[in-house]
Amino acid sequence: MSRFDPTGEAGLSLRMVEELAAADSLLHRLSPLPKLLLTVLYIALTLSFPKYALSALSVMALFPAFGYQLAGISPAVCFRRMRFILPLVCAVGIFNPFFDRDPLFFLGNFPVSGGIVSMLTLLLKGVFALTAAFLLIATTPLEDLCRALRRLHCPRILVSLLLLTFRYITVLLEEASLMTQAYSLRAPGQRGVHISAWGSFLGQLLLRSMDRAESLFDSMLMRGFTGEFPGDSGSGTPPAAWAAALICAVMMALARMYDIPAMLGGIILGG
Amino acid sequence: MHMADALISPAVGAAMYAASAATAGISIYRLRREDSLRPGLTSKRLPTMAVASALVFAGQMVNYSIPGTGSSGHLCGGLLLTALLGPWAGFLSMAAVLIIQCLFFADGGLLALGANLWNMAFYGCFAGYYLVYRPIMGSKRLRPAVKLTLASVLGCVLSLQLGAFSVVIETSLSGVTELPFEAFLALMQPIHLAIGAVEGLITAAVLVFVYNARPELLPDVQSSEGGPGRFSLRGTLAVLAIAALVTGGGLSLLASSSPDGLEWSLFGNSEGGYSENLGLNEDSYGIESPASKAAGGIQEKTAFLPDYGFSDGSAEALGTSVSGILGAAMVGALAGLVCLCGSLLRRRGAGRK
Amino acid sequence: MITFENVSFSYPGGEPVLKGVSFHISPGERVGLIGANGAGKSTLLKAALGLVDVEGAVIIDGSALSRKTLPLARKTLGYVLQDSDNQMFMPTVLDDMVFGPMNYGMSRDEAEALADNILSDLGIARLKHRQNHKISGGEKRMAAIATVLMSSPKALLMDEPSSSLDPRNRRALINTVNSLSVAKLIASHDLDMILDTCDRVLLISSGQIAADGAAWDVLTDQRLLEESGLELPLGIQGSRK
Numbered sequence: 001m002s003r004f005d006p007t008g009e010a011g012l013s014l015r016m017v018e019e020l021a022a023a024d025s026l027l028h029r030l031s032p033l034p035k036l037l038l039t040v041l042y043i044a045l046t047l048s049f050p051k052y053a054l055s056a057l058s059v060m061a062l063f064p065a066f067g068y069q070l071a072g073i074s075p076a077v078c079f080r081r082m083r084f085i086l087p088l089v090c091a092v093g094i095f096n097p098f099f100d101r102d103p104l105f106f107l108g109n110f111p112v113s114g115g116i117v118s119m120l121t122l123l124l125k126g127v128f129a130l131t132a133a134f135l136l137i138a139t140t141p142l143e144d145l146c147r148a149l150r151r152l153h154c155p156r157i158l159v160s161l162l163l164l165t166f167r168y169i170t171v172l173l174e175e176a177s178l179m180t181q182a183y184s185l186r187a188p189g190q191r192g193v194h195i196s197a198w199g200s201f202l203g204q205l206l207l208r209s210m211d212r213a214e215s216l217f218d219s220m221l222m223r224g225f226t227g228e229f230p231g232d233s234g235s236g237t238p239p240a241a242w243a244a245a246l247i248c249a250v251m252m253a254l255a256r257m258y259d260i261p262a263m264l265g266g267i268i269l270g271g
Numbered sequence: 272m273h274m275a276d277a278l279i280s281p282a283v284g285a286a287m288y289a290a291s292a293a294t295a296g297i298s299i300y301r302l303r304r305e306d307s308l309r310p311g312l313t314s315k316r317l318p319t320m321a322v323a324s325a326l327v328f329a330g331q332m333v334n335y336s337i338p339g340t341g342s343s344g345h346l347c348g349g350l351l352l353t354a355l356l357g358p359w360a361g362f363l364s365m366a367a368v369l370i371i372q373c374l375f376f377a378d379g380g381l382l383a384l385g386a387n388l389w390n391m392a393f394y395g396c397f398a399g400y401y402l403v404y405r406p407i408m409g410s411k412r413l414r415p416a417v418k419l420t421l422a423s424v425l426g427c428v429l430s431l432q433l434g435a436f437s438v439v440i441e442t443s444l445s446g447v448t449e450l451p452f453e454a455f456l457a458l459m460q461p462i463h464l465a466i467g468a469v470e471g472l473i474t475a476a477v478l479v480f481v482y483n484a485r486p487e488l489l490p491d492v493q494s495s496e497g498g499p500g501r502f503s504l505r506g507t508l509a510v511l512a513i514a515a516l517v518t519g520g521g522l523s524l525l526a527s528s529s530p531d532g533l534e535w536s537l538f539g540n541s542e543g544g545y546s547e548n549l550g551l552n553e554d555s556y557g558i559e560s561p562a563s564k565a566a567g568g569i570q571e572k573t574a575f576l577p578d579y580g581f582s583d584g585s586a587e588a589l590g591t592s593v594s595g596i597l598g599a600a601m602v603g604a605l606a607g608l609v610c611l612c613g614s615l616l617r618r619r620g621a622g623r624k
Numbered sequence: 625m626i627t628f629e630n631v632s633f634s635y636p637g638g639e640p641v642l643k644g645v646s647f648h649i650s651p652g653e654r655v656g657l658i659g660a661n662g663a664g665k666s667t668l669l670k671a672a673l674g675l676v677d678v679e680g681a682v683i684i685d686g687s688a689l690s691r692k693t694l695p696l697a698r699k700t701l702g703y704v705l706q707d708s709d710n711q712m713f714m715p716t717v718l719d720d721m722v723f724g725p726m727n728y729g730m731s732r733d734e735a736e737a738l739a740d741n742i743l744s745d746l747g748i749a750r751l752k753h754r755q756n757h758k759i760s761g762g763e764k765r766m767a768a769i770a771t772v773l774m775s776s777p778k779a780l781l782m783d784e785p786s787s788s789l790d791p792r793n794r795r796a797l798i799n800t801v802n803s804l805s806v807a808k809l810i811a812s813h814d815l816d817m818i819l820d821t822c823d824r825v826l827l828i829s830s831g832q833i834a835a836d837g838a839a840w841d842v843l844t845d846q847r848l849l850e851e852s853g854l855e856l857p858l859g860i861q862g863s864r865k
Contacts, residue, residue, distance in 0.1 A: 007332045010376070017375050018755070043382045044281040051447060055595030058602045065606035069613030081377045085275045092278055092448050099449035107596075115449055122447050126277030133276075133381045137374045143715045145374075155299050157317065158363060163715060164321035165367040169328050170757040171709050176329040192336030192343040198473055202330045202346065203480030210488060213322040215710040217315045218675050222703045223775065224695070224727030227306065227314050261598025269594050318713070 005184070008177035013081065014170060020073055020138040027071040027139045031237040032148040034245035039136040041249055045256045046128045051118040052104060056259035057125065063252065064131040071139045078134040082127065089126040093119040142166055160229040168212075176205060272434055272463070273372070274387050276380030280445035287441065288385030294393055295366060298359040316360060323355055324364040328371065335473050344469035347427040349395015350404065351474050354489055358400045365392035386441050390434040398433055399426035408491040415482055415492050420475040427471030428464060435463035625651045625779050625807045626672055626701075631680035633671060641667045642678065643831040649807055651778065656818035656839060657811040659828035660853030665811040666706070668828065669781050672809070673703055685778060699728065702777030702806075706784040708764040712756040717743075717767045720756060724775050735774070742773050746800060762793030769800065779807035786814045815857035819843055827852055 021028070027035075042063055049057045068075045100115035137145070146159045179201065183193065193201045217225075254260075279287075306314045327348040334343035348368060353361035369387050372378040379387045403426040407418050439455045442448055448455065482489055626649040634640040641664045649655050659665050671678045674689045674697060682689040684697040705711040714720040721742070722735035730738075743749045748766050751759060759767065765785065772780065785801070786794045794817065801808065801821050812818055818825060818839065825842040827835035829852040835842050842848065846856050855861070 006334065007329055010329075010332050014375055015758075018758075040381060043276055043380065044284070047276060047279065047284070047382060048281050055599040058599035061602060061606045062609070065609045069609055072613070072617060074614060074617075075610055078377075085273060085377055085379070088273070089275045089277045092442060092450070095448060095450040099451070118447075118449065122277050125447075126275050129276035129380050129382065130377050133374070134377060136381075141715075142374070143719070155296075157299055157302070158295065158366070160317060161321055161324070161363060161367050162370060164317065164713060165324040165328070165364075166371055167713055167715060167757065168322050168325035169371065172322075172325045172329040173332070176333060180333065190336060192334035194336060195338050198335055199476030199478075199480035202326075202333060202477045203484065205330070206326055206477065206481055207484055207488075209322045209326045210319070210485070212707070212710055213315070213319040215705060215707065216318040216322065216713055218670070218673070219703070219705055219711045219713065220318060221313060221675065222673060222698050222701070223724030223771075224699065225313060226727065227317070230723065230726035259595070259598075261602050262595040263598065264601060265594030265597030265599075268597060 005177055005180045007173050007180055011170065011173040011177060014173070016077075017138055018141070020077070021141045023072065025070060025072045025139070027067060027135075030139075030244065031241040032140050032144040033151050033237050034241050035136060035140055036145065036148045038245050038248055039132050042132045042252055043129045045252050046125055046132075048256065049121065049125070051121055052114060053259070054117050054121045054124070055261045055265075056255075057121055057128075059255045059260045060128050060252075061124075062255075063248075064128065064135060067135050068131075071135065073135070073138055075131065077138070078131050081134065082130050085130065086123075086126055089122060093122040096122070156228055163229075171212075172205070172209060175208070179205065272391060272431070272438065272466075273379040274383040274390065274438060274441065276382045278438075278442045278445060278447055279383050279386055280447070281382065283441050283445045284382040284385060286385075287383075287389050291366075291385045291388035291393065294362060294388075294397075298362045301359045302363075316356075320356060320360050320364045321367070323352055324367045327352055327364070328368050330477075331368075335469075337469055344466070344473055346477065347395065347423070347430075347467075347470035347474040349392055349430060350399045350423060350426045350471075351477065353396045353400045354404065354478055354491065357490070358396045361400070362392050362396040365396060386437070390437045390441075391430075394430035394433040394437075395427075399430040402426075403429055405491060415486075416479045419478045419482060419489075419492065420472075423475035423478055424468060424471030427474060428467035431463045431467035431470065432460060435459040625649050625653070625685060626809065627681075627683040628668075628671070629681040629683070631671055631678050631682060633667060633676055633678040641831050642671065644680070645828075645831070645833055647826060647833060647836060649779070649809060652805060652807050653824065654808045654822045655810070656822035656825040657809055657828065658813070658815060658818060658825060658842075658854065659834075663828045663852070664831045665828060666783055669703070669783055669809065669811055672781060673698060673701055699775050700778050702772035702775065702780045704765075704768055704772055704780065704782040704785055706787060708761070708768040709757075711768040711771060712764060714756065716753055716755050717751045717759070717770070718753060720767070720771050721774050724771070728775070738774060739770075742770050746770050746773075762789055762796070765789060765793070765797060766800065769797075773804075777806060779809065780804065782808065782810045782812075784812050784814075785810060786812060786817045813854075815843055815854070816859050819857055819859065827854075829853070 042060075046057070046060050049060075064075070068078075096119040097113060097115035100118060101113045103111035104114045104117050105112055140148075143163065146163055149159050149162075150156065183197070183201070184190065187194065276284075302316065306316070327346065330346045330351075331348055333346070335345065336343050349361065349365050352364045355361070356364060366388055369379065369392060370384065373380060373384050373387070404422045407413075407422040407425070410418060413421070436456070436459075439452065439459050443452050443455065450458075478489065482492055486492065628645050628647050631642055631645045632640060633642040645668065657665050657668065667676065670676045671682060672684070674682070674694045684693070685700050687693045687697070689697055712720045714723055718736065718739055721739040722730075722732060725735040725738065726732060739752070740749070743752055746766055746769065748763065748770065751763055751767055754763075756764070756767070769785075780801075782801075786797055789797060794814075798817055798820050801810070808822070810818060810822060822839045825835070825837065825839045826833055827842055827848065834852050835845070835848055843857050844860055849856060856864075
């Protein structure tokens with residue numbers, strides 16, 4: 001029954017992320033704004049590595065590795081949710097070995113083609129980017145992230161919309177999950193909603209949701225809502241957080257500028 | 272159709288962010304102006320948008336079984352939101368859905384968010400609406416159910432085709448795939464034709480149901496008698512022009528300056544290995560990758576190998592790669608060690624409690 | 625406090641929901657609003673709050689509802705919705721509580737201090753930083769009431785406050801409601817709760833007031849209740865056997 005119910009699964013997975021974000025650690029305590037900027041910088045730097053720079057790229061693994069330990073979160077939690085998007089990256093990357101067959105170097109007598117290296121680089125980039133983004137949301141509640149967005153002058157209506165949507169996602173996922181379960185109990189063996197119920201299944205939920213919006217609006221009006229949420233500046237970012245973020249950023253930039261693994265290997269082989 | 276971070280370069284990502292942010296900015300401006308036309312009346316828009324986005328979010332998780340295939344289809348969110356809320360609010364709502372999907376479900380990525388907004392929300396909300404949905408709703412001859420079905424299917428197909436096309440362009444310009452542009456296109460477009468048709472049918476089923484139950488929720492269907500529903504050539508052309516400008520013009524500008532080259536100039540690295548590498552990189556990807564250029568690339572490569580050889584210069588075939596592999600392995604081992612230590616510490620901490 | 629003078633309402637193109645309703649509620653009065661499904665209870669509450677446009681006069685705290693008086697009237701009244709999820713739309717209980725006062729110009733610090741007081745009065749201080757979608761149904765209802773009390777209303781309008789509560793939470797709710805001294809208009813099918821919380825009952829049937837009297841008199845009148853599609857409260861059924 002639950003296998004048929006992706007809505008319920010999504011609800012559980014949302015809950016799990018929120019529980020992670022509600023924990024306490026050094027990384028949880030880092031202010032959201034530097035954390036957000038640092039994550040974006042990390043992803044941008046990771047993606048900017050050239051396509052054959054496999055060894056240089058590998059050093060970027062250290063940042064999330066340390067990050068997850070600082071946050072007290074097992075990286076395995078993150079790997080499980082990559083199953084949706086990584087296949088797409090693989091599907092694009094899998095063609096590289098076929099189209100780029102020129103040997104880049106030899107491993108013993110075995111020629112390693114540029115395509116293989118660029119495919120692996122692509123995969124690593126995908127994994128790194130996802131782990132970093134997940135670390136951000138697993139250590140920062142959405143409210144805090146939204147406050148950081150406000151500080152970046154993201155329009156208030158968009159931030160309010162994000163918060164409000166998130167609030168109702170949990171409610172609607174639950175409703176959809178109940179409907180799916182009720183449906184699958186009466187339609188055993190079906191893997192999805194039958195074509196005869198395509199319109200009514202979500203249509204019913206939609207009508208109820210619009211009633212909900214009405215009632216929600218009433219509740220907001222009753223409390224003096226005038227079209228926008230009242231401003232919430234939140235507390236400022238302490239200088240220490242900025243300093244920590246700056247050190248991290250410099251380390252990331254250095255990792256991007258120098259092929260540290262190759263230098264390391266070179267020293268060992270050479271020395 | 273969510274793009275992953277790995278599939279785009281930072282430059283393409285930033286360009287798509289700019290395009291999507293501009294669209295969002297215009298949308299917000301339009302909504303504000305609409306609200307200011309009715310002063311004193313608090314707008315119900317925000318709660319409605321939020322609940323509608325949450326609905327689309329939940330609705331996209333529902334599996335619809337496609338008869339006779341054993342596979343399942345999903346809802347086309349952009350068009351549904353636009354039909355309910357109009358294109359401006361629809362775009363913002365779809366943005367909220369995509370942002371939350373990206374953050375909490377790793378669907379897409381932080382850097383690819385701009386591209387995803389463009390590929391899914393922009394085409395779904397504006398192209399699907401102005402080019403298909405609204406013109407069809409303006410027709411006086413067809414029955415509402417027929418109009419809705421036709422509009423949903425054609426609208427979804429169009430927006431998914433444009434979206435898939437953008438994915439191909441963005442990925443190719445980012446230089447991450449060796450797949451020739453035409454081959455990639457030939458792979459993506461037909462798949463998304465089928466997906467678009469199914470998504471369109473599901474969306475049509477939902478919209479027809481809603482129309483029969485509460486027609487007032489779909490403002491455009493009824494406006495066929497009035498003025499605003501009429502096909503607007505100017506609006507259509509404007510949307511087409513913007514889409515063409517951004518995907519074609521904006522991105523090809525970037526391509527000519529070469530995303531990798533752009534980043535490289537930022538870092539100003541003079542290490543030979545990389546820039547040589549880059550030379551090959553530039554030549555081998557793109558719309559035409561002639562074998563001659565690739566051959567030239569090999570020459571360049573073999574030329575720089577000795578620079579990175581062993582200190583005594585004996586193992587000519589191994590070159591830089593061995594030190595790279597060794598270093599990468601050490602980094603990997605270190606990362607693994609960090610994780611192992613962390614999990615051991617955590618387990619201990621849990622045991623102590 | 626709340627006065628209806630010949631109030632009628634119908635949805636556009638639909639049957640009339642309220643037909644010439646008149647009543648008066650004095651400050652501090654505790655009034656139950658009962659009636660079968662679709663009798664017009666929720667609509668009557670919404671009419672009092674100015675959430676639907678009605679014919680006739682609705683007078684709140686001495687001034688008739690109009691565009692101009694609406695904001696003040698809404699501040700005077702507290703509305704507890706049937707579905708607490710719709711009431712609590714902010715991420716956490718505290719965010720929700722300060723939403724109203726901040727809209728009315730209070731600073732966040734002041735609003736938080738007020739919230740602390742109300743939460744401890746209701747005995748739910750532990751909920752302060754909890755997220756709205758993670759607390760239980762009973763907690764959510766209490767938090768919703770806390771949210772409404774933030775604007776210090778002079779009258780509380782409640783729509784099915786005891787629905788989907790377990791017996792213990794329902795009892796806690798009744799105690800809380802009874803501890804509040806403001807005027808109350810409680811719409812509910814839970815007639816036993818009405819008996820426990822109200823002195824007076826308005827019985828509404830197909831959009832009209834079918835009875836208006838002391839709670840005990842109305843709720844023990846078996847014939848009247850059955851004519852309006854209701855039954856005797858369980859407590860009274862039990863004592864009659």
